[in-house]
Amino acid sequence: MQKLGKYARSVSIIGVGCTPFMYTVDNEETNGLTEGELFGYAALKAMEDAGVNPQNVDFYFHGEASPLNGSNYLTPNIQIGNWFGMKGKGSIHHSEACCTGYLAVEQAVNAVASGKYDCVLTGAVEFGDSTPFPADNVETPKHPYKREKMTMEKFLKTTSWLYDRTYTRTLMAGQELIYDDAAEWYVRTRGLTNEEMNKTLNWMCINNRKNASVNPLAIERTTYEELAEKAGMTLEEYMNSPYNPKMGDFLRAGGLELKCDGAAALVVCATEKIPEIAKNLKHKPIEVLGVGSAACEASTPHFEVAATQEATRQVYELTGMSGKDIDLFYANDFIITSHLIAAEIAGYLPEGEGWKYICEGRTAWDGDKPINSNGGRTSFGHAHAASGLADFYEACKQIWQECGDRNVKFKPKTAFLRGYGGAQNVASIIIKELEEGESYGD
């Protein structure tokens, strides 16, 4: 059992930036946007938010889940540093597929906690909905900015790259269980009927969409209530109708990610150095208290559950915290079941009772136990590598109470973010706003 050591020094998030999540090629205003433009926007917004100049930032981490397929790059970090004033500075690219944006925080915090750097940018960009033109294959020469829609057929073919070629793909089960394994586990271990699980899956979709409906950065803002009314149905009828067809053993279409394009970034700084580096600091720093990590290759039984349990155990052991100490919860729910099982494993919702909280609407942004207040992957959208950092953006904005009319209904101080992806990396991360009087510099 892995035991985490304390960071050598405290590290805090001081600024955040995020693009809208979008289908860039579908709109004239956004068609033709490039990697440097998306990442650069998020990076500069994060620096502005932190009150730092690019010259204050020592190094940057770059995340992109599938750079060869999505950008025709092998070293995407190198190609864009000059877009946000960091030409010549050191950087590194990393990909953990859909978990990239969470481990982006881990990388940045480690780099600062070690003492090597004082102030680091960590960002991610993804074109999940389009590929460079022409999209025939990765070898042909590409246009400098034109892109083509990525078909679902091509997307599903490239997701096979996430799975072990030597055994797992041949044994056939690991890659197929991603859709329904967690639901089966929940039904069997909590004693739900299939009907209760179906209702719970539908309510996660409804709550995510409600959250997205008031979020200007979200990709899909039409509520299921509005869609049902338009179809002349009750909400329950609509959620169980061909408008929301069964795609898995348990999963319906509404519980799947909306793959799209976007970028997000954070600036993290040694807490003790903030007064020196961030002279125009706008918010209270939010300390990264710890990152639990586990990875279960897809042939591992109940890979998501097992890895979430281990990563969560690590971060709670490190911090001495429990689910009772968590105000906001975020889970990468590209398969929506994730947000139920992760919230229960983290103790944010009581074991065996979480599904009731969801069906009662208590996990919507205006409830007492908000989950994915930005709308999650099924409504905020899923720009694969960038999604985790978009969750950090949202968590920080909620903690700073900068979401206007959609601020959660209490003053949050802590958030738990459960990253998941890449068949399968899991990160369990806790952040906490520094208290009044807590020193973060001389």
Added chain:
Amino acid sequence: MAIRLEKVVEKFYTSLEEGKILGRKCPDCGNVEFPPVYACNKCGSYETEWVEISGKAKLHSIVLPAALSTKPEYKKMKKFCYGEIELEEGSRFNGVVLGISKKNREELSKKLPLNVHAKIMDRDIGVKTVVFEIDEDQL
């Protein structure tokens, strides 16, 4: 034994052609790795040794294929599910089990874990693989 650069994957698949299912057993703790890999994931021993798998196993969970979780090639398996397999030798992994459908799923779910046995099957990509079948006395 010493740490060796060895074609483990190729041997696994060529053995399937000969009707044998191979794993690797840890000489230190007895753990069996399936599918076979170099080191022991239970005790950390650098080395493991080839061992033939009996094929006897238990199925601990049932997920049925659906639109998202199937492929045209899988049609030849007719009725099947995905689930957690536990080999008699102790290894646990995700596998395919033949003989389970919507019709008998509820009844069989009540009997979990179910006794199953291994079967070697052709894949369209030019290799054989391992799937499982429910033991007749479980039906």
